[in-house]
Amino acid sequence: MTIRKLFEPNSVAVVGASRDPEKLGHIVVKNLKEADFEGKIYPVNPETDEILDLKCYPSLKEAPKKTQLAVIVLPAQKVPSILKQCDENNVKNAIIVSGGFSEYDEEGEELEEEVLEIAKEMNIRILGPNCQGINNTSNGLCATWPLITKEGPLSIVTQSGTIAAALSNWAEEENIGVAKTAILGNKADIDEADLIDYLADDEETGVIGIYLDGVEKGRKFLEAARKAAEEKPVVVLKGGRSERGSKAVKSHTQSYAGKYEIFRSACRQEGLILVESVTEFYNVCKGIAALPQPEDSNTVIVTSSGGSGILAIDAAENLDVDLIDLSDRAVEKLDEVLPRECILSNPLDLTGSATAGMFDDSIKILARYKDINNLVVIVGDPIPGIADVIKERFDRLTIIPVMLGMGKEGLKEKLIDAGIPVFSDPALAMKVADAL
Amino acid sequence: MTIRKLFEPNSVAVVGASRDPEKLGHIVVKNLKEADFEGKIYPVNPETDEILDLKCYPSLKEAPKKTQLAVIVLPAQKVPSILKQCDENNVKNAIIVSGGFSEYDEEGEELEEEVLEIAKEMNIRILGPNCQGINNTSNGLCATWPLITKEGPLSIVTQSGTIAAALSNWAEEENIGVAKTAILGNKADIDEADLIDYLADDEETGVIGIYLDGVEKGRKFLEAARKAAEEKPVVVLKGGRSERGSKAVKSHTQSYAGKYEIFRSACRQEGLILVESVTEFYNVCKGIAALPQPEDSNTVIVTSSGGSGILAIDAAENLDVDLIDLSDRAVEKLDEVLPRECILSNPLDLTGSATAGMFDDSIKILARYKDINNLVVIVGDPIPGIADVIKERFDRLTIIPVMLGMGKEGLKEKLIDAGIPVFSDPALAMKVADAL
Numbered sequence A, B: 001m002t003i004r005k006l007f008e009p010n011s012v013a014v015v016g017a018s019r020d021p022e023k024l025g026h027i028v029v030k031n032l033k034e035a036d037f038e039g040k041i042y043p044v045n046p047e048t049d050e051i052l053d054l055k056c057y058p059s060l061k062e063a064p065k066k067t068q069l070a071v072i073v074l075p076a077q078k079v080p081s082i083l084k085q086c087d088e089n090n091v092k093n094a095i096i097v098s099g100g101f102s103e104y105d106e107e108g109e110e111l112e113e114e115v116l117e118i119a120k121e122m123n124i125r126i127l128g129p130n131c132q133g134i135n136n137t138s139n140g141l142c143a144t145w146p147l148i149t150k151e152g153p154l155s156i157v158t159q160s161g162t163i164a165a166a167l168s169n170w171a172e173e174e175n176i177g178v179a180k181t182a183i184l185g186n187k188a189d190i191d192e193a194d195l196i197d198y199l200a201d202d203e204e205t206g207v208i209g210i211y212l213d214g215v216e217k218g219r220k221f222l223e224a225a226r227k228a229a230e231e232k233p234v235v236v237l238k239g240g241r242s243e244r245g246s247k248a249v250k251s252h253t254q255s256y257a258g259k260y261e262i263f264r265s266a267c268r269q270e271g272l273i274l275v276e277s278v279t280e281f282y283n284v285c286k287g288i289a290a291l292p293q294p295e296d297s298n299t300v301i302v303t304s305s306g307g308s309g310i311l312a313i314d315a316a317e318n319l320d321v322d323l324i325d326l327s328d329r330a331v332e333k334l335d336e337v338l339p340r341e342c343i344l345s346n347p348l349d350l351t352g353s354a355t356a357g358m359f360d361d362s363i364k365i366l367a368r369y370k371d372i373n374n375l376v377v378i379v380g381d382p383i384p385g386i387a388d389v390i391k392e393r394f395d396r397l398t399i400i401p402v403m404l405g406m407g408k409e410g411l412k413e414k415l416i417d418a419g420i421p422v423f424s425d426p427a428l429a430m431k432v433a434d435a436l
Helices: A024-034 A076-089 A106-121 A161-173 A192-201 A218-231 A243-253 A260-269 A278-290 A306-316 A328-337 A356-367 A386-394 A411-417 A426-435 B024-034 B076-089 B106-121 B161-173 B192-201 B218-231 B243-253 B260-269 B278-290 B306-316 B328-337 B356-367 B386-394 B411-417 B426-435
Strands: A011-015 A040-044 A069-072 A093-096 A125-127 A134-136 A141-143 A151-158 A178-183 A207-212 A234-238 A273-275 A298-303 A374-379 A398-403 B011-015 B040-044 B069-072 B093-096 B125-127 B134-136 B141-143 B151-158 B178-183 B207-212 B234-238 B273-275 B298-303 B374-379 B398-403
Touching: A011 A024, A011 A141, A024 A040, A024 A141, A069 A076, A069 A141, A076 A093, A076 A106, A106 A125, A151 A161, A151 A192, A151 A278, A161 A178, A161 A207, A161 A278, A161 B306, A178 A192, A192 A207, A192 A218, A207 A218, A207 A278, A218 A234, A218 A260, A234 A260, A234 A278, A243 B306, A260 A273, A273 A278, A278 A426, A278 B426, A298 A306, A298 A356, A306 A374, A306 A426, A306 B161, A306 B243, A328 A356, A356 A374, A356 A386, A374 A426, A386 A398, A386 A411, A398 A411, A398 A426, A426 B278, B011 B024, B011 B141, B024 B040, B024 B141, B069 B076, B069 B141, B076 B093, B076 B106, B106 B125, B151 B161, B151 B192, B151 B278, B161 B178, B161 B207, B161 B278, B178 B192, B192 B207, B192 B218, B207 B218, B207 B278, B218 B234, B218 B260, B234 B260, B234 B278, B260 B273, B273 B278, B278 B426, B298 B306, B298 B356, B306 B374, B306 B426, B328 B356, B356 B374, B356 B386, B374 B426, B386 B398, B386 B411, B398 B411, B398 B426
Parallel strands: A011 A040, A011 A069, A069 A093, A093 A125, A151 A178, A151 A207, A207 A234, A234 A273, A298 A374, A374 A398, B011 B040, B011 B069, B069 B093, B093 B125, B151 B178, B151 B207, B207 B234, B234 B273, B298 B374, B374 B398
Antiparallel strands: A134 A141, A134 A178, B134 B141, B134 B178
16 A cells, blocks of 8 residues: 555644653644644644644544544554554554564564554554654655754655754755655564655655665565666665674664675665765765766866865775866866966866866866766865856756865855755765765 | 974064955965964065054065064065075074975976075075965964964864865864964975974874875884874874875875875874874864873763664774673663663663663763773764763763754754864764774
8 A cells, every 4th residue: 555645644643742842742743833734733632622722632533534644652552552543533644653662572572563463454554663753844744853844855764763863954954955754663564665665756855865774675675776766866874784783783673784795785786875874875865966967977076175186086996986087178278278387187276276267267168078077176265256156057067066174254155055065075075976 | 493483483474465355465464463473473565564454564674683483475486585584584484385386397396496495504494385384373373274263182284275274164163173283385394294293292282183195204204103193192194095196196296195005004003093084084183182082992882873873883893992792780780770671782772762861870870880981972862951961971981972863952062162072973983982
């Protein structure tokens, strides 16, 4: 059964809603409200009449019929009976935030099995249990925390609520924005493959970022990821790559990490992009989300900082980035407009005396050569006017801007405001060029 | 001859000072003034009487006698004659910011030789040419750009002005602060070894961060770095590690990158800390600058985010961090105070329901065990009160705080305001634990 209504319900009940601002049952209602959820919100709590100015229902049964999604934040023991109420109300999608299931103890494991059986019998799809919910910025369904409302092309599927929160916070701060987020939890029913299938077809999703520590159904995951990767870039961060890490995976989500070498080569074969840290994960997702996709990987570095250019080149060594030589014709053209101190090769070093005009001239000339696909533009000092140069050329070329050593001039902010991603490490920019 | 007066002059002349706010000859005077330089500032320019309310001298000869440092920002051709004026004024230290020397062309190379000969004859020590100057925050000698005034333990020696600017900007923003910065340029006279010697003895310097792309006098460098490393941590980022990168080094600073494998093993043998990107460089320097040094490398991870804990462990795999097992006694004690869902191992996973009290209890208990030296404390959600817990325990233990998925609660800022470094990637935190 489709999970479309999980992300696109016309109404959502929060079972275990609370008036206490510190409780998750309060935070979820508040985030739905503050994200301006387009549908109806039904807080469910037998002990109060209203929460955050919303009419509160004593039970799911008594909530308006045909509620399309239930978010359950009650203790584990109560979940089976709530699922039965879902059925009575005809709710077909449930997010079980509650912990205390298979991740907890044997009793919890049995409870999880019971929940799954009820759900199957009643044809209810479940995300979780022990999960941090979902977010759909396009309709304001922030059935998770923190509150993220900035729309954008990045969708995140993860086994870690924190990693989802980190990425979406950064993406909001840097004006990239988020399409959908889903935090898997124990994966009793819905797993990464189901979500990837949905996101592959989702028009708002431009790039899918996945954090997994364990993959039980490897073949199903790879099949879904392969199909998705045909539609849009899929970036994967895997936890439990080391022997000791894989042991910790078992404790974290009761899943089996497997051998990373096998996982890695399988992912590469299916065209997925692999990253190895949270920093890489965010930067690569951000780059793909916000940069125009180049036709090929031929890359030229244009820099005002010789040292940063060298570090970019060093980083390219183990990547599939082609640092092409400039053609004689291009060198000739550059030589006509640039001062003598510039080093006309790749990296094209405009030196510390670079001006916005020199960057502009260089980018204009390099843009004429069809065999150049990516420009990594490293701005080493605050250069007045540089933001306008990059903005002006951005839509017509894949420019990956790196800004280092900026002060309080607001040049970086100017680009971010225009929806242009800015990087602060030449090595990360090369990783982005590689991923594109 | 000592280079102490380069950093600690009682007076500085800026030869080529300018009234034009875009010129370096203006910016240097302005930065010296705004950094509140403790000594006298003498702008030198024959065409004006005052610059930024400072009396301007027509030539260095006419400036007050016994000026202790000259910063030269005039075209290359004029530098030899200025050096002769230095001698007449008895100036024994000069920073030659001007470019157009050996990095430029053969003529420039000859000019550089001439400058060096004059300097040797007249016993003048030179930083540069083609360099971005120096900064000493303790006396306000910001004879460079950008303007950085926040004092702290980090000193930077670099062949790249941009990398110095990036690190010192970040260190100022994050309340770490800078002691000294020196940007080498062409190294005609003063080289990295001279500066490292000076910084090894400098009381304000707690950690030395070095970026080099070429090392001509390898033995001299290693000898200086070894001695310095006996006094304080020395962190090294080397550009030109790859074959192609080493070619770019030649163009950048006319220096020879050498084989990285040889450089790396020599550095390791001398106790230097090696990093491989700007992000690692800054994070490791920041960690060492602001964290108390542990006695050993036994590390325990305390986390509210299972996934982040796993990523931290994965990152430790290729490092010398000892992720020790918790003793039975410690597990017993933790079991007494922590809720049942917590996973009592290393990482100690307090789960998503972690509170500041749970972190506090855990840190208190772990602090009792002498065989635990480092705590990597990963806060995966905004947890009210967590900043106070870390602040309270910080001075008595080496706590490396990682904060991910923070919103606008200001928890991170609270720590930064207290001079506590905060990291945003579990893998980088492990790199810091390793470096400590």
